[in-house]
Amino acid sequence: MAREFRRIPVAALCSCVVFVCFGCARTDPHVLTFAGSAVGREGEAIRRQLDSFQALHPAIRVEVQSTPDAADHRHQLYVQWLNARAADPDVLQLDVVWAPEFAAAGWILDLDRFRPQIDDFFPATLTANRWNGALYALPWFVDVGMLYWRKDLMARAPTDLDELRQLATRGTREQAIPFGFVWQGARYEGLVTVFLELLGAFGGAILDDHGRVVVDSDRAVDALTWMRDSIDVDRIVPASALTWQEEQVRLAFQNGQAVFMRNWPYAHALLQDPSQSRVAGRFGIAPMPATSGGSPTAALGGSVLAINANSGDSDAAYQLIEYLLEPAQLLTRARIVGQYPPRPTMYETKELEDALRIAPSDARRIIEHAVPRPATPIYSELSQTLQIALHRALTRQQEPRAALHQAGTAMRSLLARAELDREQP
C-alpha cells in the first residue's frame, strides 16, 4: 500500500509535467524547472524575474512548476518527488525549516561546491540552512515575528514584557480596547513561533547548542506560564485567540480591537491601507520585548532556495539562484510582494525604503534579533509534539510544567529514534 501510495501521485505528477512541458524539448539539457509559490503577486514576480533571467541567458529556459501554497501540502509534494529521485524540479523554494531535513535525506545539493558569496546575509538566515557544517540552501527572503503597537495609545513601544503587560492592561481597563495583546494561539506552527519568541524573552530555548532538548527547562516553564496567565489571570489575551491564526489576529488589530499584536511583516502593508484598516498611520513595529533574564527574540521564517540533488544541470540551477539573490532582484520582490531581503546592506538604501514603505532601520533592528527554529531534519515532528503540549497547557488541560516535561520526553525519544541524539549538528 505504501509504495503504491507513493507512486500514484508521482505518476500523476509526471504526466502533469509532461503536459506542462508539452512543446518544449525535455532533451535539451538547459531546461530548468523552478518549483515554488507561483500564484498571485508572487507568481507575477517570479514570472517577471524568470523572463529577465532568460533574456540574459538565452541558452537556458526556465519553466515554473506550480506547487500548493499551503506549506504542509507543498512539503508533502516535495517529499514525494525527491524521494522518487525525480530530476525535476531543479530549483526549489523551501520553507526555512525544511532545509536540514532535505539535506539530511540527501535530496538537495551541498552548495559549498559553488563557493557562494555569503558575507552579505543575516547570520541567522544562514545558520538555519546548515546541516553537518555544510550550507545547503541560500536565504531568499526573511520573515520575522514582530510586535505591532498602537502609537495613539502610548508614546513608545514597551521595553520589556512587564511594561507590555501593564500597557495592555491599561488599554483594556481604561481605554476601552477589547483585547490587550493578540497572537497566534491555534494549534499549528504559528503557535510554536510565538512560543519561541517568549522563550527567548525568558532566556530559554527548544534545543541547546549541542542539539539537546531543553524545552522543559524552568525558563521554558516560565515562558509558557506567562502565556497562559496572560489569558486567564491578566486577561489581556482573549481566550478565542487559542483558535486564531495570522489572519484572525490581524483582523482584530486592524479593527482597532487590540493594543498589541504579534505578527509577521506581511500585515504591515495591509494595516497601512486606510480603506480597510482603522489603525492606518496609528501603529508602529518593534522587536518583541523580553524579560531581564532573556533577550528580544524574533522567530525566523521565510523561504530559501536549494538545488535538487538529482538535477540534470546543477550549474545552471545555481546560476538561477545567484540571479534571484542579486540585490536588484530582491528589490523587485520587495516592491511587488513586500518580502524582506536577507541582505543587511540593502537596509541602508533608499530604494528599499520606497519598496517596503517602512523604515528599513526598524526592520533591520528586528531581523537582527531573529532566531531560527531548531535546525534539525526532524523539525516538523518536534514541532508537532510541541504544538500539542503548548495547546494543552494553554487550554488548561495540563499544567505548563507537566506539558513541557511530556513534550521534552517525547522529543528526546524522537531524536533517539532518528539516531540524531549522538550527532552534533
Place this chain on the structure above:
Amino acid sequence: MMRDETRLGWTMALPALSVIALIALGPILWAAWESLFLHDLRMPWLGRRFIGAQNYIEALSDPRFWGAIGHTLAFAAVSVSLELVLGLALAVAVDSMTRGRGLVRTAMLLPWAVPTVVVGLVWRFIFETPAGLMNAVLVGSGVMADPPIWFADPEAAWVPIILADVWKTTPFVALLLLAGLQNIERSLYEAAQIDGASVWRQFTAITLPLLKPALLVALVFRTVDAFRVFDVIYVMTGGGPGTATEPIAMYTFSALLENLRFGYGSALSVVIFVATFLLALIAIRLMGRRTLIEPAS
C-alpha cells in the same frame, strides 16, 4: 456434472474475485506487511528496517493512541445513539403523515446530500468565537451569559462536532427506519386498536420489535461509519484543542501523511481495519440469516 458446474461457477466469479483481490485484499496485505518495518520518509537515512511487532508495541504504549481510541468510541456511542433516537422519531412522524410524505422525504434528505466538509465548515462558522452566530443567540436569548470558547475547550469542542454529525446523518437513519416502518403490516395496528392498546403500547409491542432488523442495519452502518470519523472533525477542530477531539483515523492520518511514517502509520491502519472488520462481523452475526434472509415479519 456437479464438479463441472462448480468449476464453471468459479470461472465466472473469477474476474470479480480478482478485482476484489486487486483493490481490497492486495492493499490490506501490503499495509500489514509494511507495518512490520521502520519506514519513515522523514528519516530516509534510517532506511527500511524490519522491526517485527515494534510498531504495534509503540502504538499500544502511546497515550495519544489510547486517547484517540477513547475519543472515537465516545463519539460513536453518543452520535449514533442520538441519530437513532432522532431518526426514529422523524421516521414515525413521516410515516404517520397522510399527505405530502414524498415532499417531506425529499426535503429530509437535504442535509445528507451536503458534503461533510461543507457541513463541518458551516457548523464551525456558527460556533466560531467571538463573532459566531451561536454565541450571539445564546447571549441574546439569555440562555448563557458567558458561553464557552467552543473550539478552545476540550469538552465544549465536542458539542459542535456531534451536532454537525447528527444534523447530517439523522436523515439517513430516518430513511432506513421509514422503509422498515412501511413494511409493517397495518392490520397489526388495527387489531391492537380493537384490543384497546394505547399508542405507546402499540409502539413498544408492535413497532419496535418489528423494526428491529431496520434498526440493526442503521446501527451497524452508523457505528462503522462513526468509527472511521475524520472529515467533520478535521475541518472543525483539527483534533484540538491539544488532541482532545482527535479520533483514531486522524491520528493515523497524522502519522502516515503528515509525519510520513509509513511503517507506524500502516500499523495504525491495520488496527483500524481489524476493529472495523470485527464490528462488521458482529453485525453480520447479529443481523445474520434472520434479518437478511428471512423477511421481517
